[in-house]
Amino acid sequence: MKAIRLHEFGPAENLVFEEVPDPVPGSGMVLVDVEAAGVHLVDTMIRAGTNGDSPIPVPELPTIPGREVAGRVSAVGPDVDASWIGKRVVVHLGMVPGGYAERAVAKVESLYELAEHVDAAQAVAAIGTGRTTAGILREAHLTADDVALITSAAGGIGSYLIQAVRNAGGIAIGLAGGPAKVELVRSLGAQYAIDYRDPDWARALKQELGDREITVLFDGVGGPNGQQAFNLLGAGGRAVLFGASSGSPIEFTQEDLITRGLTAGWPLGAKLSRQLRSLEAAALEETTTGRWKALTTTFPLSEAATAHKALETRATTGKVVLLT
Template sequence: MKAIRLHAFGPAENLVYEEVPDPVPAAGTVLIEVEAAGVHLVDTMIRAGATGGSPIPVPDLPTIPGREVAGRVREAGPGVDRSWIGKRVVVHLGMVPGGYAELAVAKVESLYELADHVDAAQAVATIGTGRTTAGILQQARLTMEDVVLVTSAAGGIGSYLIQTARNVGAVAIGLAGGPSKVEAVRSLGAQYAVDYRDPDWAQALKDALDGQEITVLLDGVGGTNGQQAFDLLGPGGRAFLFGWSGGGPIEFTHEDLMTRGLTVGWALGAKLTSRLRELESAALEETTTGRWQALTTTFPLSEAAAAHRALETRATTGKVVLFT
């Protein structure tokens, strides 16, 4: 089969498209003909030899990256019900990589059968990015009374958050970089889509809201824009943080919490990892019913290096997906 292998940690160019032996499913596993594989920001960190604080270990080399795949079951390993053969499935491979390939092995207990109308790109977006989003949303508990500000709203998680705010009847506000991404956020149902490249975006948004207070911040960006977004939270507001891809984490003090009555929480970690199956099921339900529609940026499997470069330079919209 063809696969992407990493022989040495370093830049995206170290991802090599080459012929490798077909994997063989062991007991309790299946062999999947991969149609689509998800690319995660953590993949780029691991490729460089770090984990970015993720519990996923740095792998031994050479390795085939990738942990989110969708496709059709070709073979069943010993002890696996053969009725799985031929079914369209999606799976998160967990701590074991191997997704950037034409064939991948997965544990049967991790599989989800896909409805015919759910395409492979939507599926891989849901199984990883979607489950994280579901965990964030279970903590945020958005209602129709909320005014919700989402940073990086054209990203994988952000686009789902905007759609959920819209679906519950809240006021949805999305930040994105550049006209095309702003338009994408608007197309998801955001009442306000704001270009954070405008140095005066925060004041312009405040003026547009005309006294309406932001009640919830959902931030995975941090840095200057995340800080400005945090400063816009109204009295009694809730902030749920899940990263700082745009710089360092948001800074706040006890005074912020006391005088402004804010609630601030870190939305990742053990709150999610202890119930991943539950969150995956919740996310797949949102996608299967059509309440979520992932924005995606796609590349051929052979161009995984280009996909990594695009993700690292913020040149992508939504979930990055490789097609075989």
């Protein structure tokens, strides 16, 4: 089969598209003919030789990267029910890589059967980015009364959050950088789409909202824009924080929480890991019913290096997916 292999840590060009032996499913495993494989930001860090703060270990080389795949089961291990053969599935491979390939092995206990009408790239987005979003939403407890501000709204998580707010009957406000991404955020259903490159965006938004207060902040950005977004939260608001892609997190004190009646939550880490299976199921249910539609940027499997470069330079929208 063809696969992407990394023989030496370093730049994206080190990802090599080459012929490798087909994997063989062992006990409790199945072989999946891959239709789509997810690309994650942590993949780019591991390729460079580090894992950042991720629990995913840096692998021994050579390695085939990738941990999210959708496709069809073509073979099973010796103790696995043969009825899985021919079924369309999606699976998160966990700590063991191998997704950037035409075939991958996966634990049968981790599989989800995938309806034929569900696009493989959408399924891959749901099993990774979607499950994280589902965890974030469990922290938020959205209602129809909410006015939610979403930073990085044109990203994978942000685009799901806009749809979730709208599905709950609330008002979604999306921040994005540049006219094209602002228009994309608006097309997802955000009632307000704001360009954070405008230095006056926070004042303009407050003026446009009038008497309405922001009740929920979803922030994975931090930095100056995240801080301004936090400062816009109304009395009794909830800050749901899940990252600091700008390099610096939002700063606040206990006094901020007490005097403004705010709550702040971090739904990732151990809290997320204890619920992974139910969160994956929830994200796939939203995807299968069409309530969630992921933004995706796709590349052929052979162009994984190009996909990594695009992801690292923020030239992508939503989930990056490799198609076989």
